[in-house]
Amino acid sequence: MSDDVFEDVLLGAQAGDEHAFAQLWRSLNPPVVRYLRTLAPSSAADLASETWVQVIRNLSKFSGGEPAFRAWVFTIARNKVLDAARHDRRRPQSSTDDTALDRVASSDDTAQLAMDNLSTDAALALIASLPRDQAEVIMLRVVAGLDATAVGAILGKSPGAVRVTAHRGLRRLQELVGRPPVALGPRSAGAQSWGAQSWGAQ
Numbered sequence: 001m002s003d004d005v006f007e008d009v010l011l012g013a014q015a016g017d018e019h020a021f022a023q024l025w026r027s028l029n030p031p032v033v034r035y036l037r038t039l040a041p042s043s044a045a046d047l048a049s050e051t052w053v054q055v056i057r058n059l060s061k062f063s064g065g066e067p068a069f070r071a072w073v074f075t076i077a078r079n080k081v082l083d084a085a086r087h088d089r090r091r092p093q094s095s096t097d098d099t100a101l102d103r104v105a106s107s108d109d110t111a112q113l114a115m116d117n118l119s120t121d122a123a124l125a126l127i128a129s130l131p132r133d134q135a136e137v138i139m140l141r142v143v144a145g146l147d148a149t150a151v152g153a154i155l156g157k158s159p160g161a162v163r164v165t166a167h168r169g170l171r172r173l174q175e176l177v178g179r180p181p182v183a184l185g186p187r188s189a190g191a192q193s194w195g196a197q198s199w200g201a202q
Contacts (some may be wrong), residue, residue, distance in 0.1 A: 001023075001027070001066065003065055003066065006065065006066040006069070007065075008020075009023050009024060010024070010062070010069065013059060014059055014060050014062075021056070021059075024069075025052065028070065028073055029048065029052070031143045031144050031145070032048055032051060032052075032073060032074065032077050032144075033045070033048050034124060034139065034143050035074065035077060035139045035140065035143055035144060036048055036051075036077060036080075036081065037124055037128075038124055038127050038128045038135050038136070038139050039078075039081045039132075039135070039136065039139075040081050040084060040085075041128070043084060047077065047080045047081060047084060048077070050080050051073065051076050051077045051080050054076050054080075055073060055076060067146070067147070067150065070144060070145065070146060070150075071146055071150040071153065071154065074140060074144050074146065074154060075153075075154050078136075078154060078155075126173055126176055126177065127139060127169075127173070129176075130169050130172055130173070131169075133155075133165055134165055134166075134168055134169030134172065135169065136155065137151060137155070137162055137165045137166045137169060138166060138169045138170065138173075140154065140155075141162070141166050147159075148160075148162040148163050148166075
């Protein structure tokens with residue numbers, strides 16, 4: 001969405017407009033889930049829910065454009081993965097109230113997300129087979145559509161190190177599927193049409 005549209009949607013969501021928040025959720029939840037499925041396959045759905053609950057709680061404090069919002073959401077998602085890794089898997093379940101998320105997600109959204117996942121399973125499996133640092137950089141660059149500077153800020157790496165890591169990962173993926181690597185622009189096409197342009201996902 002354009003900067004002007006995003007600003008209006010963000011202001012609406014911050015004011016409590018459920019339709020506006022749903023627009024944010026629908027635009028970002030599929031890549032968030034794909035990212036989490038690569039890092040934490042067994043708990044991706046739970047971590048995605050926890051991510052969006054924190055987004056809801058802190059949304060009023062956020063300021064910035066759409067790229068900054070994407071980076072903020074993926075930073076929260078990554079922190080959820082790190083938190084989960086630091087705690088015992090048998091810890092008590094959170095009593096977080098997810099009713100706001102329930103109102104956002106309709107059956108149509110769930111069905112579409114399921115279809116999206118079906119078309120990306122092979123690509124996600126390939127990416128997950130890479131070294132973790134390469135897999136994470138590729139997910140944030142290609143799926144999240146973040147630039148090297150934003151990814152570097154999330155991962156604590158320089159933009160140059162992000163580019164090198166992405167290049168190595170994409171070269172390895174090229175070897176695995178025998179196709180040219182994906183070009184990584186500031187907003188990669190993979191972030192917009194992942195199902196149609198993934199590595200052998202169809």
